[in-house]
Amino acid sequence: MAAWLGWKIESNWTDPFLFTIYSIVKPLAAAMILVVMYGVITNNQFGSPVFAYLFIGNAFYQYVANVMVGVSWAIVDDREHYCTLKYLYVSPISIPYYLMGRGVARVLITTFSVFIIMVVGVAFLHIPFNPAQINWPLFVLSLVIGIIMLAMLGLLLAGVTLRMAQYSFNIGDSVAGALYLFSGAIFPLEVLPAFLRPLGYIMPISYWLELIRRSLVGGVAESFPTFAAISDVNLLLILAALSVLFGVVSVWAWKKFDWEARERGLLDQTNNY
Amino acid sequence: MENHYAIETQSLGRVYKIRNPGKKENKTLTALEGVDLQIKPGELFGLLGPNGAGKTTLIKILTTLLAPTHGYASVAGYDVSKSPDDVRQRINMVSGGESSGYGLLTVRENLWMFAQFYGIESKEANQRIKTLLEIVGIADRANSRSSNLSTGLRQKMNIVRGFLTDPEILFLDEPTLGLDVGASRDVRSFIRRWMDDDPKRTLLLTTHYMIEADELCDRVAIINKGKVLACGTPASLKQSLQKDAIFHIDLDSPKVLVESVFSILPGVTSVKIHDNENKTIMDLVLDEESALANVIATVTSQGAQIVTLQKREPTLEDVFVKLVGQRMEEVEHADAPAS
Ligand SMILES: Nc1ncnc2c1ncn2[C@@H]1O[C@H](COP(=O)(O)OP(=O)(O)OP(=O)(O)O)[C@@H](O)[C@H]1O
Numbered sequence: 001m002a003a004w005l006g007w008k009i010e011s012n013w014t015d016p017f018l019f020t021i022y023s024i025v026k027p028l029a030a031a032m033i034l035v036v037m038y039g040v041i042t043n044n045q046f047g048s049p050v051f052a053y054l055f056i057g058n059a060f061y062q063y064v065a066n067v068m069v070g071v072s073w074a075i076v077d078d079r080e081h082y083c084t085l086k087y088l089y090v091s092p093i094s095i096p097y098y099l100m101g102r103g104v105a106r107v108l109i110t111t112f113s114v115f116i117i118m119v120v121g122v123a124f125l126h127i128p129f130n131p132a133q134i135n136w137p138l139f140v141l142s143l144v145i146g147i148i149m150l151a152m153l154g155l156l157l158a159g160v161t162l163r164m165a166q167y168s169f170n171i172g173d174s175v176a177g178a179l180y181l182f183s184g185a186i187f188p189l190e191v192l193p194a195f196l197r198p199l200g201y202i203m204p205i206s207y208w209l210e211l212i213r214r215s216l217v218g219g220v221a222e223s224f225p226t227f228a229a230i231s232d233v234n235l236l237l238i239l240a241a242l243s244v245l246f247g248v249v250s251v252w253a254w255k256k257f258d259w260e261a262r263e264r265g266l267l268d269q270t271n272n273y
Numbered sequence: 274m275e276n277h278y279a280i281e282t283q284s285l286g287r288v289y290k291i292r293n294p295g296k297k298e299n300k301t302l303t304a305l306e307g308v309d310l311q312i313k314p315g316e317l318f319g320l321l322g323p324n325g326a327g328k329t330t331l332i333k334i335l336t337t338l339l340a341p342t343h344g345y346a347s348v349a350g351y352d353v354s355k356s357p358d359d360v361r362q363r364i365n366m367v368s369g370g371e372s373s374g375y376g377l378l379t380v381r382e383n384l385w386m387f388a389q390f391y392g393i394e395s396k397e398a399n400q401r402i403k404t405l406l407e408i409v410g411i412a413d414r415a416n417s418r419s420s421n422l423s424t425g426l427r428q429k430m431n432i433v434r435g436f437l438t439d440p441e442i443l444f445l446d447e448p449t450l451g452l453d454v455g456a457s458r459d460v461r462s463f464i465r466r467w468m469d470d471d472p473k474r475t476l477l478l479t480t481h482y483m484i485e486a487d488e489l490c491d492r493v494a495i496i497n498k499g500k501v502l503a504c505g506t507p508a509s510l511k512q513s514l515q516k517d518a519i520f521h522i523d524l525d526s527p528k529v530l531v532e533s534v535f536s537i538l539p540g541v542t543s544v545k546i547h548d549n550e551n552k553t554i555m556d557l558v559l560d561e562e563s564a565l566a567n568v569i570a571t572v573t574s575q576g577a578q579i580v581t582l583q584k585r586e587p588t589l590e591d592v593f594v595k596l597v598g599q600r601m602e603e604v605e606h607a608d609a610p611a612s
Pocket residue numbers: 264265273289290291302303304322323324325326327328329330331481611612
């Protein structure tokens with residue numbers, strides 16, 4: 001139900017043209033900027049595994065931003081724009097469940113957009129993509145765990161948003177933007193100064209992107225040292241363990257922030273005070 | 274924790290902390306203090322009070338949106354602080370004077386979606402939506418996007434959302450705020466009808482309109498500055514003034530009349546003087562009718578003339594004046610800077 005609403009809200013940009021631009025053209029353009037920058041820096045070494053590494057990382061990173069934003073932005077949307085958050089709270093549905101539903105639409109749209117970008121990458125940019133070599137079970141499993149993990153991170157940010165009533169800034173976007181550099185999306189963690197690397201190592205997103213790369217283009221991932229010593233299964237276990245850990249923290253934080261928001265009367269705050 | 278009240282509060286209080294970036298000490302504001310209410314199933318209960326009285330604060334506490342800072346409140350027998358989920362199964366809430374709703378969805382979709390959140394079967398929901406939209410007279414707009422509706426129509430949609438789930442206990446926060454006279458009348462008669470349809474339904478509404486409390490509610494609590502000052506049926510509240518004589522006097526006065534000149538006269542309980550379109554109006558409450566002679570003599574000695582003089586039945590406004598010492602409007606103007 002919440003997913004239906006999410007779909008209506010996300011897709012109903014009054015105009016299919018705007019919708020296409022927003023969900024396809026914009027990410028595609030961002031990917032192209034990256035490609036051009038890469039081309040300039042490396043003198044068009046598009047066959048290099050480095051290129052495949054960053055292209056895939058960048059494409060799938062869209063899930064990070066979109067799912068986290070989809071889940072957490074619903075709080076701002078419903079509280080401030082639609083003034084419906086209080087009515088949702090008064091109703092019997094569980095808010096985290098509702099927020100997840102709102103995120104589902106984003107997942108669908110993102111999947112579509114990632115697909116298009118990958119097709120472009122394979123068709124025009126020679127990403128070494130061999131359908132026969134794709135490890136489908138690993139890919140699907142990683143993707144599913146990853147999306148659940150991202151939704152839990154979204155819940156954490158939703159809690160923060162709920163608690164921090166004064167500013168309706170898009171915390172999902174900001175966090176996703178910051179983590180882009182710390183999760184091995186476009187360059188291996190080794191490129192970072194040593195003191196920043198631990199951030200990448202504790203974020204499940206880093207392991208998730210590595211698993212996606214390995215399952216899609218096995219060879220590419222092997223040429224990077226970050227997680228080379230870890231087997232697929234172990235990587236999956238690490239991802240699962242970190243996801244559970246973050247999930248527990250998120251649920252706990254949500255409950256705490258939710259309680260505090262009730263305590264302070266923030267559930268229907270619309271920036272009037 | 275068995276209890277037979279639909280809504281019960283015991284010394285319920287709410288203090289807001291107001292952040293004060295400049296200073297070290299945070300200010301606090303007592304929005305509600307020592308509220309004891311017992312509302313039985315089947316009652317249409319009204320909270321009457323001026324702006325800032327604490328009406329919305331009370332509704333927010335009872336609907337689990339806000340935690341109380343003092344005391345206890347239960348709704349449908351469940352503690353609002355300890356079992357909010359049980360409370361939420363049984364209530365619904367509408368606040369007036371705001372336009373909520375997903376603008377991208379049609380009126381029907383908005384309502385249908387909320388019905389789903391309450392687990393109402395889709396067919397049943399559509400049936401109810403149809404009936405309710407007809408009753409409030411916006412059936413023809415069912416398929417318009419709610420963003421295309423005027424504020425008043427959106428508010429009607431919002432009111433329908435409250436009734437749609439047929440809650441055991443319904444909370445309406447100023448349901449007619451911002452509606453025109455006709456629409457307000459429609460809403461009031463619908464509220465009454467809904468209550469009469471099923472004797473188990475309970476409804477708590479807040480208002481700062483006297484007639485709304487008087488005509489609509491079975492019982493009324495008068496609330497000001499966070500405290501309940503009186504509670505009873507409209508008739509019994511007015512009864513407390515029955516022994517007093519209440520007069521409404523239109524005057525023609527060359528100079529401004531001062532209330533204090535009259536309030537010191539023997540037998541005068543309260544006097545309110547205000548100007549209205551070149552006329553001076555005096556509302557007078559006397560212990561006994563015989564005190565009137567003195568007042569008239571004083572009016573004449575001030576150089577004013579009496580245009581009309583009516584003895585009238587007490588209203589809830591008079592009850593409010595007697596309790597607070599000010600008319601509700603005056604209280605609101607005095608508090609104007611507060612939101
Ligand atoms: N979140 C808040 N933080 C601080 N003060 C608040 C907050 N909400 C309400 N108040 C204050 O508490 C008091 C009671 O407010 P409340 O909204 O309950 O009054 P009300 O009776 O509903 O008035 P109105 O007729 O204006 O809706 C007011 O003085 C208001 O300024």
